[in-house]
Structures are given as C-alpha cells and as structure tokens.
Amino acid sequence: MKYYIKTFGCQMNVHESEKLAGMLESLNYTKTDKINDASIIVFNTCCIRDGVEQKILGNIGQIKKIKKANKDLIVAICGCMAQADGRSELIYKKFPFVDIIFGTHNIHLFKEFIINFKRNHKKISDIWKEANGIYENIEISRDNLYSNAWVNINFGCNNFCSYCIVPYVRGRERSRNYQEIVNEVEALVKQGYKYITLLGQNVNSYGNDFEDKSINFSFLLKKICEIKGDFKIKFMTSHPKDLSEDVIKTIASNDKICKVIHLPIQSGSNKILRLMNRKYTKEHYLTLIDLIRKYIPDAYISTDIIVGFPGETEEDFMETYNLVNQVKYDGVFAFMFSKRSGTVAEKMENQIDEETKKTRIHKLLELTKSITKQKNENSIGKTFNVIAIEKSEKGFLTMSDSGKTIIVNDELEINKFYNVEITKFAYNKLFGKLVN
Ligand code: SF4
Numbered sequence: 001m002k003y004y005i006k007t008f009g010c011q012m013n014v015h016e017s018e019k020l021a022g023m024l025e026s027l028n029y030t031k032t033d034k035i036n037d038a039s040i041i042v043f044n045t046c047c048i049r050d051g052v053e054q055k056i057l058g059n060i061g062q063i064k065k066i067k068k069a070n071k072d073l074i075v076a077i078c079g080c081m082a083q084a085d086g087r088s089e090l091i092y093k094k095f096p097f098v099d100i101i102f103g104t105h106n107i108h109l110f111k112e113f114i115i116n117f118k119r120n121h122k123k124i125s126d127i128w129k130e131a132n133g134i135y136e137n138i139e140i141s142r143d144n145l146y147s148n149a150w151v152n153i154n155f156g157c158n159n160f161c162s163y164c165i166v167p168y169v170r171g172r173e174r175s176r177n178y179q180e181i182v183n184e185v186e187a188l189v190k191q192g193y194k195y196i197t198l199l200g201q202n203v204n205s206y207g208n209d210f211e212d213k214s215i216n217f218s219f220l221l222k223k224i225c226e227i228k229g230d231f232k233i234k235f236m237t238s239h240p241k242d243l244s245e246d247v248i249k250t251i252a253s254n255d256k257i258c259k260v261i262h263l264p265i266q267s268g269s270n271k272i273l274r275l276m277n278r279k280y281t282k283e284h285y286l287t288l289i290d291l292i293r294k295y296i297p298d299a300y301i302s303t304d305i306i307v308g309f310p311g312e313t314e315e316d317f318m319e320t321y322n323l324v325n326q327v328k329y330d331g332v333f334a335f336m337f338s339k340r341s342g343t344v345a346e347k348m349e350n351q352i353d354e355e356t357k358k359t360r361i362h363k364l365l366e367l368t369k370s371i372t373k374q375k376n377e378n379s380i381g382k383t384f385n386v387i388a389i390e391k392s393e394k395g396f397l398t399m400s401d402s403g404k405t406i407i408v409n410d411e412l413e414i415n416k417f418y419n420v421e422i423t424k425f426a427y428n429k430l431f432g433k434l435v436n
Helices: 011-026 050-061 063-069 087-094 107-120 166-170 178-190 217-225 245-253 270-275 282-295 314-327 354-378
Strands: 002-007 040-045 074-079 100-102 124-126 148-152 195-199 232-236 260-262 300-307 331-336 383-392 395-400 405-408 417-426 429-435
Touching: 002 011, 011 040, 011 074, 011 107, 011 148, 011 195, 040 050, 050 063, 050 087, 074 107, 087 100, 100 107, 107 124, 148 178, 178 195, 178 217, 195 217, 217 232, 217 245, 245 282, 270 314, 282 314, 300 314, 300 354, 314 354, 331 354, 383 405, 383 429, 405 417
Parallel strands: 002 040, 040 074, 074 100, 100 124, 148 195, 195 232, 260 300, 300 331, 405 429
Antiparallel strands: 383 395, 383 417, 395 405, 417 429
C-alpha cells in the first residue's frame, strides 16, 4: 500500500501534508514519489489565486486515466480549495472518480475517512462550515528538509485583508496551548531537529484569544528558548499591526532565535494599505523597522509586496519603490495583484491592466536585484552562523539562518552549526571559510 501526496501552496499546507502522511503511515501505507504506483493519491490544495485553482483542476483531471487503469485506487482531495465555497461540489461534478473530499477544519479525521471508505466504498464529502477547535496528537511524518521541523502555534486569521481568501477557508484565529507547543518542540529537539519554525498566519497575534493576556508570542518564544539543546527558532509570518517592541527585544536577547524577520509591507502607499485593509500605515511600519535595527542591527529583514493592486497610481507605486530603496531589504517577494474570487478586492474598481503591472514589477525587481548584489558584496568579511547541509563538488554547502547558501571548503559535519566568514562573492554565489 503506497501513498502519493501532492501539495500546493504555502508552508501551512506543506506541514499539513506531513500530518496527512503521518496518518497514512499509521495505516501502514508507505510513501511513493511515483503517482502511478500509488494506491492512494491525495491532493492537498490551495486557492490563494484563481490561476492556482485552474492549475489544480487540470492536475486532478490527469488522475482520471490512472484511476481507469487501477479501479482500487483511492483519490482524496483536501485543503483550502476544497474548503472554499462551492468547490467540493464543483470537484465532484467535474471529476466523479474522486472518492474523498474534506476541508481544512477536519483534516484530523482523514484516517477515519480512509477506513470508512475502504469498508463501505461510499464517496465521502465532509466540509465543515466552521473551524471548531484545535486537534492535538495527530501523527506527523516530517520531511526533515535541512533539519527543519514545522510547528503550528496558531491557526486561522482575523484580519480579512481585502485581497486574501485565508480567513474564509481557515476560520478565525485559534492559538494552541503553549505547553503543548513547548512539549512538541522539546521532543523534536531530542530527535535532533536543528531548526524549529513556528507557524501561524499571524504569529504576532499568538494568545490574543486567551483570557490570560500574559501568554503572548514573546512569552512563548521565551519558554521555547528555555528548552535545552543545540537548536534554533524561526517563525513565520509576522504582521506589522501586531509586531511589538517586546517581541523585538525578545528576539534580540535570545541566541536561540534566528535574527530573521519577514515583515510583509504589501504597499508603501497609505491609500493602498487602507484599500488592502492592512490596518497600519507606512509610518508605523517604518517605526518597526527602526526598532528592529536598533535592537538587532544585523537582522535579516524581508518583505512581501503586491504590485498593481486596484487603484494603485504611478505615485502610489513610487511610494512602494522608494520605501524598498529606503529600507534596503535583504529579501523581497514581489507579486503582481491577481483577482481571487470571493474576496473584497475582486470587485474593486480601477483594476490595473497587466502591462502596467508587469512594467512596475520589473522596475521593482531591478531595484531589489541591485540591493541584493550590494548586500552580498558588503557581506565579505562578515561572519554568519550556518548549518552544513550537503557535500558537493565545489565544497560543503551550508545554509545561514536566513536561508542563504554559502560554499565552504573546510571539512564539515552535516547537520552541525558552524561560524563562517564570507571570503568571496562570485557568480551570484557566496564562499566562506570556517572561523572559531
Ligand atoms: S493577515 Fe491578511 S494576508 Fe495574512 S492570512 Fe490574514 S487576511 Fe490573509
């Protein structure tokens, strides 16, 4: 009995696929990377953009011939797209060979769905309207890529950014009990994981739903730092409206926390931020950047930007461009706005034409490229703490806390942390040598 899982979308989905894999393995299925060899195929879907949905529908269609050749094959579709309004009905109608459909709120029942389907051979479609809790003790089969383990700290989102579907498919914010999180991290560190990445749509609002207001993200970080062992903590994603000075100070004062902060600005224009319903201003955002640089001068700061949001004028775009130039980010993930049905932004007036979006994103990417090049050149002589990940022909590949690859020619042990000084930047690659 073999399983094949295809995951679309973000880290949240990647981790949920690890849970799906864990449940399948507890039923004695083993993993295969060949879809044709599978006795169960699972598509864990995403619906962040309409284009992604079309791609997924195309991929589901391709399973038809595999099912035709193997009548016992079980086909399961889950995740955000399955959860979105009307999509489960659409999938069943378009693809009658699908056996099981479930959403984001009841993934913990996956094992039951398989057992019941095998017993009754009756199609299952179970989409819960509301998320009604947090389910612990789900089996997890982790990918262990670069010794990283994902750990959920909160689920759902209350923010309703006008372009985003997440609050509609993942429900309202729910925070996990901090002791459960600490216990999970402790077990992972004992198993040898070197990076623990805390996951939430908005990690900074961890604990907002608790009565005890002293249990917040800063408290959680400090508790995890008390765990003994050779490991580091990362987290994603932060929201500028909720990131506090207290959290920044906690990051600054604990060696176990990576000095890497992904802080999505989305736009440098207050008018566009209002239309996006982001609930902060450019000025507030820049105050946060100043605080980060004050307490953590060597912080790696990255961001997300949406170019061509409805109503974005050339002046609005230039405000974003100038802000990027001012902050000098270490990493920028820029996207062209694309409509997502079911969101407020879908129906907004003044949609921007594709050509204008392309011109703007190109201009922004040129700027970020030159900043990155400059930053890489400036890093010569600086020391980074890295983990050795692989031996290659060129030397050992190591990875910094921010995910930068640095090639080192000294003898290293895989999965161990080292301090490395950058000696050269050539052909878009960083080279370094071991330091004490
Ligand atoms: S904070 Fe905004 S962009 Fe992020 S998941 Fe919530 S609604 Fe979506």
